[in-house]
Amino acid sequence: MTNRPSGRAPDDLRAVTLEAGANKYAEGSCLAKFGDTHVICTASVEERVPFFLRDQGRGWVTAEYGMLPRSTGTRTDREAARGKQSGRTQEIQRLIGRALRSVTDLKALGERQVKIDCDVLLADGGTRTAAITGSWVALHQAFAGLVDKKLIPKIPLTGQIAAVSCGLYEGVPILDLDYAEDSTAQVDTNFVLTAEGHFVEIQGTAEEHPFPQQDFDAMLALARKGIGELAAMQRAALRLDAAGG
Secondary structure, three states, X not given: OOOOOOOOOOOOOOOEEEEEOOOOOOOEEEEEEEOOEEEEEEEEEEOOOOHHHOOOOOOEEEEEXXXXXXXXXXXXXXXXXXXXXOHHHHHHHHHHHHHHHOOEOHHHHOOOEEEEEEEEEEOOOOHHHHHHHHHHHHXXXXXXXXXXXXXXXXXXXXXXXXXXXXXXXXXXXXXXXXXXXXXXXXXXXXEEEEOOOOXXXXXXXXXXXXXXXXXXXXXXXXXXXXXXXXXXXXXHHHOOOOOOO
């Protein structure tokens, strides 16, 4: 056991809520709250594709990510005011886009594009994992709208994904790190998995010393437990049954 700053057990998620339809204007949206990390995810449908996909009979899903100036303890200038995105921002939004495309049938989507916007309202660790988890809900909702309008015959998703962080804190594997844990953890790992526990992407870093396979296996087991819980919350937010229908 370990004494987590939050008082949680090693295998406990933070208090999580997923509010589908949080933005009345977007075709799909979800306000994802992981403790004090809050991310609003919106999905916007465009009846066109990027130039590199024109006339290929397939669609595209892409993402943009940003942190509001007072999402943290001190104000940070908007990246638009600086004239360029940071490397961190570009890396995270590419991760979100890759993750969502991994479970999207782009041919079935047709020649249209869905743009996902993930805006961090409050940051307390795990913004990218909250963004991915909320974005899948927003994307599903946007696809369901296309079905309702009879633009496509069925929702073009091949699976369900969510994301969660795990780490080693005081030598103990823990699930869903907040900032106090993330900033002092010996290992920080982000897992993007399907609801069945299959791999989409893993990002892991040893902050102090190399770590053994057994610690990775313990974190993976925690991640699969957490993803299972998050996947159930996603389905509940969308009022889906266990099969996703």
